[in-house]
Amino acid sequence: MTDAVPPAAAGGSLTVVIALGANLLVAIAKTIASVITGSASMVAETAHSWADFGNEIFLLIADRRSVRQRDDRHPLGFGREAYVWSMFAAFGIFTAGAVVSIWHGIQELMMPEDATDFGIAYIVLAVAFVLEGISFTQAFRQARAGGKRRGISTGSYALTSSNATLRAVFAEDAAALIGLVLAFLGILLHQVTGLAAFDAIGSILVGVLLGGVAIVLIDRNRRFLIGENPDDGLRNDVLGGLLERPEIERVTYLHLEYVGPGKVFLVASVDIVGDDTETHVAYSLRRIEESLRQNDHIEEALLSLSTPDEPSLLPLVE
The missing domain is CATH 1.20.1510.10 (Cation efflux protein transmembrane domain)
Incomplete structure (x- = not known):
């Protein structure tokens, strides 16, 4: 970031x-x-x-x-x-x-x-x-x-x-x-x-x-x-960080918004690896959110599940 x-x-x-x-x-x-x-x-x-x-x-x-x-x-x-x-x-x-x-x-x-x-x-x-x-x-x-x-x-x-x-x-x-x-x-x-x-x-x-x-x-x-969105470079960094997580297979939606100097509000839709039960998936999402909040630059993180037909996000060309 x-x-x-x-x-x-x-x-x-x-x-x-x-x-x-x-x-x-x-x-x-x-x-x-x-x-x-x-x-x-x-x-x-x-x-x-x-x-x-x-x-x-x-x-x-x-x-x-x-x-x-x-x-x-x-x-x-x-x-x-x-x-x-x-x-x-x-x-x-x-x-x-x-x-x-x-x-x-x-x-x-x-x-x-x-x-x-x-x-x-x-x-x-x-x-x-x-x-x-x-x-x-x-x-x-x-x-x-x-x-x-x-x-x-x-x-x-x-x-x-x-x-x-x-x-x-x-x-x-x-x-x-x-x-x-x-x-x-x-x-x-x-x-x-x-x-x-x-x-x-x-x-x-x-x-x-x-x-x-x-x-x-x-x-x-x-x-x-x-509500100012970060530039493409920061967006690509965050997208790459999410995809590096072993629990996340792909990201279909990503919203970043500055809520202060060096602080962003992150909202994303992700596809969790595997096809686990609803309860286990919910716990996985909460663990990822909590992990993201440990980053000094993420004020809040909210994740939801992607649907199978949603296209995966790709890095933007700067």
């Missing part, structure tokens, strides 16, 4: 904690710089960093709540909590980051103000780039390791992985690094040309970037909340 990596085991909490600390330091530095310089791009970056800081808190909550053990009222566990809280974080990026940045940029275009102390802005942007780079490196390494396991690119893994916190940190930090470059260009062009419009445009572009990232994250979390 190549994508089944529980967030705690995969270092998800560590990734979020590193991002949280980096964003707090960056947000404070940008706030001071925006007050001193009056730069629209710096104001946009300040809103961006405070939004990211708040979002990391949501992601920490997502990590903590999603790994709770299931109970009678939650038979499929609490894994989808990760997508709920990550959705809150994505909305935070959109409202506190994108909307504020775009609105401030528009205001600056309508009523331009001169910026001062450009050197301070450059220093803060440089320090922010280093801190954001450290945070992004942690998320990138985790995504690259997951991509290698699944045989896909790092970016594809970050986008499609069931690990919502990893995806959010990866996307936010990547956007932060791009946003810092946009802010730098806006401030530099303002300084060189004396036109505050460049600074305002930088603020708007940062807002548009954040809005795009927020929309992507909202859509991905929506997909997992309504």
Whole structure:
């Protein structure tokens, strides 16, 4: 089960904690710089960093709540909590980051103000780039390791992985690094040309970037909340694992659905070897289900019997 990596085991909490600390330091530095310089791009970056800081808190909550053990009222566990809280974080990026940045940029275009102390802005942007780079490196390494396991690119893994916190940190930090470059260009062009419009445009572009990232994250979390199926590679792995069991002759139906980061709900119809009595077959099915549940990545497994006329499933071509 190549994508089944529980967030705690995969270092998800560590990734979020590193991002949280980096964003707090960056947000404070940008706030001071925006007050001193009056730069629209710096104001946009300040809103961006405070939004990211708040979002990391949501992601920490997502990590903590999603790994709770299931109970009678939650038979499929609490894994989808990760997508709920990550959705809150994505909305935070959109409202506190994108909307504020775009609105401030528009205001600056309508009523331009001169910026001062450009050197301070450059220093803060440089320090922010280093801190954001450290945070992004942690998320990138985790995504690259997951991509290698699944045989896909790092970016594809970050986008499609069931690990919502990893995806959010990866996307936010990547956007932060791009946003810092946009802010730098806006401030530099303002300084060189004396036109505050460049600074305002930088603020708007940062807002548009954040809005795009927020929309992507909202859509991905929506997909997992309504029931996202694993990719063909994971489906083939599970099918192969079932067929390797000596009690199972063939599989005619297989449904896999993510119910949390690295957790799936498995439903299958199988043909048990031999032609035993109904009671013995029922016990066999229950033993297989219990064995499947011992896998850290299977939250629940339900098996039923295949009928003789049902065709056997074959591995899908990736």
